Each structure stands twice: as C-alpha cells, then as structure tokens.
Amino acid sequence: MSPPARRTGRPRSAEADRAILGATRAALVELGWSKLTMGDVAARAGVAKTTLYRRWANKSELVVDAVAALLDEQLELPDLGSLRADVEETVLRFAALLERPEARTSLMAVVAEATHDEALRERIRTTIVDRQKRLVLLGRERAQARGELPRETDPAAAARTADLIFDVIAGAVVHRTLVSADAVDAPWARDFAELLLSGFAAAAGRGCPTSAGRPAPAQKPAGSV
Amino acid sequence: MSPPARRTGRPRSAEADRAILGATRAALVELGWSKLTMGDVAARAGVAKTTLYRRWANKSELVVDAVAALLDEQLELPDLGSLRADVEETVLRFAALLERPEARTSLMAVVAEATHDEALRERIRTTIVDRQKRLVLLGRERAQARGELPRETDPAAAARTADLIFDVIAGAVVHRTLVSADAVDAPWARDFAELLLSGFAAAAGRGCPTSAGRPAPAQKPAGSV
DNA sequence: CAGTTACGCTACGACTCGTAGCGTAAGGGT
DNA sequence: ACCCTTACGCTACGAGTCGTAGCGTAACTG
Numbered sequence: 019m020s021p022p023a024r025r026t027g028r029p030r031s032a033e034a035d036r037a038i039l040g041a042t043r044a045a046l047v048e049l050g051w052s053k054l055t056m057g058d059v060a061a062r063a064g065v066a067k068t069t070l071y072r073r074w075a076n077k078s079e080l081v082v083d084a085v086a087a088l089l090d091e092q093l094e095l096p097d098l099g100s101l102r103a104d105v106e107e108t109v110l111r112f113a114a115l116l117e118r119p120e121a122r123t124s125l126m127a128v129v130a131e132a133t134h135d136e137a138l139r140e141r142i143r144t145t146i147v148d149r150q151k152r153l154v155l156l157g158r159e160r161a162q163a164r165g166e167l168p169r170e171t172d173p174a175a176a177a178r179t180a181d182l183i184f185d186v187i188a189g190a191v192v193h194r195t196l197v198s199a200d201a202v203d204a205p206w207a208r209d210f211a212e213l214l215l216s217g218f219a220a221a222a223g224r225g226c227p228t229s230a231g232r233p234a235p236a237q238k239p240a241g242s243v
Numbered sequence: 244m245s246p247p248a249r250r251t252g253r254p255r256s257a258e259a260d261r262a263i264l265g266a267t268r269a270a271l272v273e274l275g276w277s278k279l280t281m282g283d284v285a286a287r288a289g290v291a292k293t294t295l296y297r298r299w300a301n302k303s304e305l306v307v308d309a310v311a312a313l314l315d316e317q318l319e320l321p322d323l324g325s326l327r328a329d330v331e332e333t334v335l336r337f338a339a340l341l342e343r344p345e346a347r348t349s350l351m352a353v354v355a356e357a358t359h360d361e362a363l364r365e366r367i368r369t370t371i372v373d374r375q376k377r378l379v380l381l382g383r384e385r386a387q388a389r390g391e392l393p394r395e396t397d398p399a400a401a402a403r404t405a406d407l408i409f410d411v412i413a414g415a416v417v418h419r420t421l422v423s424a425d426a427v428d429a430p431w432a433r434d435f436a437e438l439l440l441s442g443f444a445a446a447a448g449r450g451c452p453t454s455a456g457r458p459a460p461a462q463k464p465a466g467s468v
Numbered sequence: 469c470a471g472t473t474a475c476g477c478t479a480c481g482a483c484t485c486g487t488a489g490c491g492t493a494a495g496g497g498t
Numbered sequence: 499a500c501c502c503t504t505a506c507g508c509t510a511c512g513a514g515t516c517g518t519a520g521c522g523t524a525a526c527t528g
Contacts, residue, residue: 027473028525034475050359055515066476071517101443122358129421130351134275134344139424147423167443181423182434183443186411189418194410196354198372199364209407217442218326218392218408252504253494259506280484291507296486 030073037063038070042084046120051081051127078131078138081124086145088121095153101161105211106204108153109191113202116195126196154184186214255298262288263295267309271345276306276352303356303363306349311370313346320378326386327440331432333378334416338427341420351421379409411439 041062045054056077060067074080092115096107115121132139158180161167170176190210194202266287270279281302285292299305317340321332340346357364383405386392395401415435419427 026471026527028475028527030474031525051355056517057515067516068477068518069475072474076517119359123355126351126355126358130276130348130355132424133347133351133421142422143424178431178434181425182431182438185419185423186415186435186438188422189414189416190411191414192418193414196358197367197413198406198410199357199368200406206403206407209403210411213407213411213442214438215442217438217440251496251502253496253506255505256494281486282484292485293487293508294506297505301486 034063034065034069035073038065038073038080039084039087042080043088043120046081046084046124047118050119050123054081056080078128078135079141082128082138082141082145085121085124085128086149088118089115089146089150093150093153095156097160099164101157101164101166102211102215104157104160105187105214106207108157109187109202109207109210110204112188112191113195113207116192116202122196125192150188151180151184154180154187158183183214259288259290259294260298263290263298263305264309264312267305268313268345271306271309271349272343275344275348279306281305303353303360304366307353307363307366307370310346310349310353311374313343314340314371314375318375318378320381322385324389326382326389326391327436329382329385330412330436330439331429333382334412334427334432334435335429337413337416338420338432341417341427347421350417375413376405376409379405379412383408408439 038059041059042054045059045062049058054077056070057067059080060070070080074083093111096104096111098104098107116125128138128142132142158167162169170179191202194200194206200206263284266284267279270284270287274283279302281295282292284305285295295305299308318336321329321336323329323332341350353363353367357367383392387394395404416427419425419431425431
C-alpha cells in the first residue's frame with residue numbers, strides 16, 4: 019500500500035487524513051451508516067469530495083479505516099492478576115466500545131458489505147480481525163505464565179483454539195449488544211466468564227462438569243485440540 | 244398488524260406478497276444488500292414499485308421479513324440423544340444457513356440499520372431473536388430430562404443463562420462465518436461444543452480448571468503469530 | 469527552475485428514492 | 499345488481515447521491 023515509490027511530487031496531507039477519518043466518525047454518530055454520504059464527510063472535513071475518492075474507493079473502505087483506528091485506540095488487554103478477571107474486563111471494555119454509536123452502526127454494516135466484496139473482506143481481516151486477535155494470544159500467554167492454563171504441545175491446535183476463543187468472545191458480545199439488543203453489564207460479563215472457564219454445568223450453577231449428574235461424556239482421543 | 248378492520252375493499256394479493264419476498268431473496272443473492280433496489284425487486288416480482296411501498300416503508304423492513312421467513316423454514320432443533328451432539332448439529336445447521344448468500348448479506352445489514360432505528364430493532368427482536376431463542380429453551384429441557392444438566396431452582400437465573408447461551412452460540416457462529424471469514428466445519432463445531440460443555444481447561448487440554456498442571460515445555464515468547 | 473503529484477472547485481450523467489396522480493381491477497354491503 | 503372502498507399498474511416527478519472529468523493552483527523534489 020505504501021511502496022517506497024512516490025518520492026517526488028506534492029505529498030499527501032496527513033492533516034487531511036486525520037480530518038477525514040474524524041469527520042467520518044462524527045458523521046457516523048449523527049447519521050448512521052446508511053445516511054452517511056461522501057459529500058457530507060468531505061464538507062465536514064473541509065476537503066473536496068475528490069480528495070476522498072483519491073484515497074478510498076468507496077464508503078465501505080473509508081469506514082473500515084475509521085473504525086479500525088477507533089479499535090486500536092480503545093482496546094488494550096488488562097492485567098488484573100487472573101484469567102477470569104482479565105476476560106471479564108475485556109468483555110466490558112469491548113462492550114463499552116460498542117456503546118459508541120459510530121462503532122455500533124458501522125461494524126455490522128461493513129461486515130455486511132464484505133459478504134460480497136472480497137477486497138473489503140481482506141481489508142477487514144488485516145485491519146481489524148488480526149489486530150485484535152493478539153489480545154487472545156497475549157491473554158493466553160499470561161494465563162499460562164500464571165499456571166492457569168496448560169501450555170499446548172501442538173502449535174497448530176493452539177492456534178485453532180485461539181481463533182475459537184476469539185470468535186466466541188467477540189461474537190457473543192457483538193450478538194448480545196447488537197442483535198439481542200441487551201446490555202452487556204457486569205453480571206452478564208461474570209456469567210459469561212464463568213461459562214468460558216468452566217462450561218455449561220458451571221453456568222447452570224455448579225462446579226466441575228463431572229458433577230452435572232452423570233459421568234462426563236467420552237473424551238476424544240489425545241492430540242485433538 | 245392485522246387489525247380486524249379492513250373488511251371492505253379489494254383485498255391485498257397474497258400472491259404479490261409471495262412474489263415480492265421471493266424476488267427480494269433472489270435479488271439479495273445476486274446483488275447483495277447495498278446494490279439491491281426497490282425498483283429492481285418490483286420488476287422481478289412483476290409488481291409496481293408503488294405496491295412495495297404500500298406494504299413496507301423501506302428496504303430494511305422488507306428484507307427483515309424476507310429473512311425471517313427463511314429462518315423459520317430452515318431452523319429446527321435436532322434430537323440426537325446427547326446435549327453435545329445436539330449442540331454440534333445445531334451449530335452446523337446454523338452455519339449452513341449462513342452459507343446462503345441471501346442470509347449472509349442481509350442479516351448483518353439489517354442489524355446495522357437497526358442500530359439507529361428503534362422500530363426496526365423491535366421488528367428484529369420479535370421476528371428473529373425471540374423466535375430462535377426457543378431452540379435454546381427446548382435444548383435445555385431435553386438435556387435436563389436426560390440428566391445432563393441440573394434443573395435450576397431460580398427461574399430468573401435460568402432465563403439469564405438461556406439468553407447467555409443463545410448469544411454465545413449464535414454470536415460465535417456468526418462471527419466466525421462473517422467477520423473472521425473462516426469455515427464453520429465439523430472440527431470447529433466439535434471444539435466449540437467441547438468449550439461450551441467444559442470450558443477453557445478442556446479446550447486447551449483436559450480436565451477441570453484446577454488441574455491445569457501438566458508439564459509445560461516452554462513455548463514461544465509473547466507476540467508470536 | 470522544471471517535473472511531478474496532490475488539492476480545491478465546478479460541472480456532469482447516471483442512478484435511486486419515495487411520492488403523487490390517474491384510470492382500472494376486485495372484493496363487500498345493501 | 500348497484501355503489502363504496504381499497505388495491506393495483508403505470509407514468510412522471512423532484513430531490514438527493516454517486517463517482518468521474520477537467521481545470522487551475524499548491525507543495526515538494528532534484
């Protein structure tokens with residue numbers, strides 16, 4: 019995207035970049051995705067509409083970048099001394115981010131567009147998904163250092179598990195917030211962390227899975243997961 | 244929605260209703276959400292554009308109804324004899340549904356619109372969310388009958404747990420499919436069910452969280468991948 | 469200073485939206 | 499049968515958006 023080329027000519031205005039992304043977020047707050055127009059963003063940013071099109075091919079790509087910047091600013095992994103506490107806090111922070119109108123309205127819209135736009139899908143993957151997956155990897159590292167989780171022997175299985183955890187956490191919070199339209203509050207985060215750490219039986223009010231009333235179901239052969 | 248009124252005059256054509264919803268789904272497959280136009284749907288359905296607007300105020304409401312019909316057709320709870328198997332199968336069925344282009348592209352788009360449209364949010368809640376939550380309630384009933392889950396004493400807590408499970412399952416599948424853009428296949432469903440039933444420790448290795456021991460060959464330092 | 473690239477501005481055709489107005493089709497009440 | 503009411507198809511329309519082209523000017527490089 020930024021080949022070493024372009025050493026000559028007038029450089030692009032970094033000021034304009036910031037103004038445009040800021041204007042995009044402001045417009046998302048007021049108008050939402052569907053009523054946001056390129057012309058409006060340009061006017062807010064004090065820039066010509068053509069300048070937008072020189073940098074982004076369409077509305078979707080512009081909004082992806084605006085949202086990615088927001089995520090990077092806001093999401094950090096807490097270190098509260100236990101896996102459970104870190105999960106709860108991360109869930110709450112992510113939920114707080116989704117409270118922002120510009121995040122709510124655009125995240126889903128961009129994903130929707132991406133369902134029939136391969137280039138946009140790739141941009142989301144690199145700009146948002148991969149960037150946030152590091153939180154899971156880091157959290158696992160810390161939990162392992164604390165002895166809360168075993169260290170995996172199979173790196174491929176470990177990567178699969180990390181992806182799974184990422185989708186479960188991010189997916190649950192997004193679904194609760196945007197689809198079910200319910201609040202992600204402290205009690206919910208606590209229940210959710212409990213479910214993640216101990217599974218169904220615990221979430222239903224108990225400790226270990228084997229105490230659920232009958233012997234735990236047959237396990238898979240070693241080496242899986 | 245259908246007040247006892249309107250007993251006089253020409254009745255609305257049920258044929259037109261079906262044609263319109265069918266045309267909407269077909270258009271979603273070919274064009275996706277953003278390029279779908281009311282005029283195009285009308286043409287496909289063989290009706291006048293004004294007929295669409297007499298029934299739905301805008302594109303979002305039309306698509307919500309088209310998708311809700313699709314969900315009702317497709318989602319049933321399997322009964323395979325164990326909670327684990329039922330969860331896996333439900334995950335796979337839901338994923339198969341999300342493979343359909345008309346479902347992928349419109350579910351997210353409609354949710355995005357709903358973030359700044361209270362009426363649409365309500366329509367989604369009653370038309371989609373509440374309808375599918377029954378799957379969770381039914382699944383729990385069966386698991387309790389089999390002795391796989393304890394019966395809750397507190398109905399309020401039980402309801403909270405059911406909502407939680409619903410968001411976790413639906414959210415994880417949607418996120419995996421549409422955001423991470425990875426396949427929800429049998430191995431993933433198996434890992435996911437394992438996580439839901441037994442929690443982190445099981446997904447990362449085995450047994451109860453307290454047994455997290457296991458000799459740990461020092462793995463890569465932080466920040467890999 | 470010459471070459472190159474970015475910027476602001478204006479204008480434009482193509483398209484979609486959602487509505488209004490009209491004449492016609494299809495039922496119900498008496 | 500007759501009117502009344504409502505739905506339908508059709509056409510036309512103003513408003514708004516999209517994305518691009520063309521122009522003159524600004525900024526930076528060697």
